Amino acid sequence: MTPHITRILEAGNSAPSGENCQPWRFVADTSSIEVWNRPERDRSAYNWGQRGSYIAIGAAIENIVLAAGAEGFGAQIQYFPGPDDHIATISLTSGGLRDELADVIALRVTNRKPYRKVSLTAEQRKSLLAASQTSQDPELRFVEAPKEIVALGRIGSINEEIMLANEALHSFFFSHINWTKREDDRNTTGFYIKTLELPPPAVLIFKLLRSWRRARFLCRLGINRFIARVNGTTNASASAIGAIAVSGIEPLDFVRAGRLLERVWLSATLSGLSIQPLTGVFFFKLLCDDRSIDLFSKTERSVIENGCTNAQQIFGIENKRIVAMFRIGPSKPPSARSSRFPLESALS
Ligand SMILES: Cc1cc2nc3c(=O)[nH]c(=O)nc-3n(C[C@H](O)[C@H](O)[C@H](O)COP(=O)(O)O)c2cc1C
Structure with a gap:
């Protein structure tokens, strides 16, 4: 795997997920990434019809698209191309656009502390x-x-x-x-x-x-x-x-x-x-x-x-x-x- 692809997949792997169950699996080569659901990771009542896992996988896909842009690739997404658990295939193309959101993927975190009640600027x-x-x-x-x-x-x-x-x-x-x-x-x-x-x-x-x-x-x-x-x-x-x-x-x-x-x-x-x-x-x-x-x-x-x-x-x-x-x-x-x-x- 090239260092580009590794960095893009690391970004996908750092997405949030319900109970931190990380319900994704990636199949990658140099020009495409398949994103799969792993239903066995969360069979709880909270995850009716795997809908919570789909939200987590959506977040992972967003991170992959952003990280691909930062590595200079465009990303074309085909959703649900095959079996139910195959959520998307992301084809990497030339000419990606950099988005500053990619810079903070590794910093994103769930914060359960009390927040200050000040207005948004x-x-x-x-x-x-x-x-x-x-x-x-x-x-x-x-x-x-x-x-x-x-x-x-x-x-x-x-x-x-x-x-x-x-x-x-x-x-x-x-x-x-x-x-x-x-x-x-x-x-x-x-x-x-x-x-x-x-x-x-x-x-x-x-x-x-x-x-x-x-x-x-x-x-x-x-x-x-x-x-x-x-x-x-x-x-x-x-x-x-x-x-x-x-x-x-x-x-x-x-x-x-x-x-x-x-x-x-x-x-x-x-x-x-x-x-x-x-x-x-x-x-x-x-x-x-x-x-x-x-x-x-x-x-x-x-x-x-x-x-x-x-x-x-x-x-x-x-x-x-x-x-x-x-x-x-x-x-x-x-x-x-x-x-x-x-x-x-x-x-x-
Ligand atoms: C679909 C979904 C639902 C979540 N629901 C809650 C929630 O109700 N309460 C909460 O404190 N955190 C919730 N989280 C945050 C996860 O617990 C958190 O992403 C996970 O433990 C990993 O921690 P991190 O976000 O700091 O990487 C949710 C995350 C996702 C993706």
């Missing part, structure tokens, strides 16, 4: 909106009014309220926590506990909640709602909350949403702003809409559906589905970064 707002180029679908929206940020922060925390009290989701989440750096380096997937930015008492509570029996008991006393309230406040410590919405639920809608999410994230990074996705509740909505799945109680279902409807109203996108929401703002750097599988393990 006109320049920051402009560059975030420019990330969407001309696209109406997927569509990018931002909300900056403090009252709306508070409401959306609370909607983002519906994830914790539901997940902690639901056995399947609880067991998936806690099986993906790496409690020490050693464990994180060994697993190279999942959440390293330090990246969750929990204050010391919350780490203790988390350790208690690891056992489903204990979590079920404590949720009856309302601990899930308490944690959601606290997290809702952290979620609302932001300059803005953004959303990406799509018209359909086809795999390609999610791949395109992932490309846009990555562009916004890189634009924010370039402007000195942090991002944390808050997506759980919108993936729960996909599960609610699939009548063959019976994961939620009637009350949970209505909390999820009301949360998603309220978010759509706040963003003014009632006729589209929100597939990613994220908070943005200036912050101290995160306490830790997530590990990655080495590039060789992403190659065919």
Whole structure:
């Protein structure tokens, strides 16, 4: 493999992914890169129909296109050229254009610290909106009014309220926590506990909640709602909350949403702003809409559906589905970064 291709693939491999599952595989030669999904990497309820993985792979594709430009190549993308898991073939052509977003691919990170509640500057707002180029679908929206940020922060925390009290989701989440750096380096997937930015008492509570029996008991006393309230406040410590919405639920809608999410994230990074996705509740909505799945109680279902409807109203996108929401703002750097599988393990 040429050094150009290695650098382009490294960029793809550093994309974000739900629970850091890194669901991609690359097949490359000197003039093309195939990007494949690895469904076995994430079969969780959060990943209905692999839609979360498609967003992650969209982000990886965006990084590949940007890194190709930085190496002097153009990139022509053919989506879903064959079997379902073959997401795209990217043909490298001559005459690529350099985009400054390529410079910050390796710096992009999920930051779960509280952010400063200061307004975006006109320049920051402009560059975030420019990330969407001309696209109406997927569509990018931002909300900056403090009252709306508070409401959306609370909607983002519906994830914790539901997940902690639901056995399947609880067991998936806690099986993906790496409690020490050693464990994180060994697993190279999942959440390293330090990246969750929990204050010391919350780490203790988390350790208690690891056992489903204990979590079920404590949720009856309302601990899930308490944690959601606290997290809702952290979620609302932001300059803005953004959303990406799509018209359909086809795999390609999610791949395109992932490309846009990555562009916004890189634009924010370039402007000195942090991002944390808050997506759980919108993936729960996909599960609610699939009548063959019976994961939620009637009350949970209505909390999820009301949360998603309220978010759509706040963003003014009632006729589209929100597939990613994220908070943005200036912050101290995160306490830790997530590990990655080495590039060789992403190659065919
Ligand atoms: C589709 C998708 C959904 C995500 N949802 C959340 C979320 O709800 N909350 C959160 O804190 N991080 C979320 N993340 C961020 C991932 O956890 C993160 O990308 C991963 O752990 C790797 O860390 P990094 O982004 O710092 O490289 C999401 C990422 C993707 C691509």
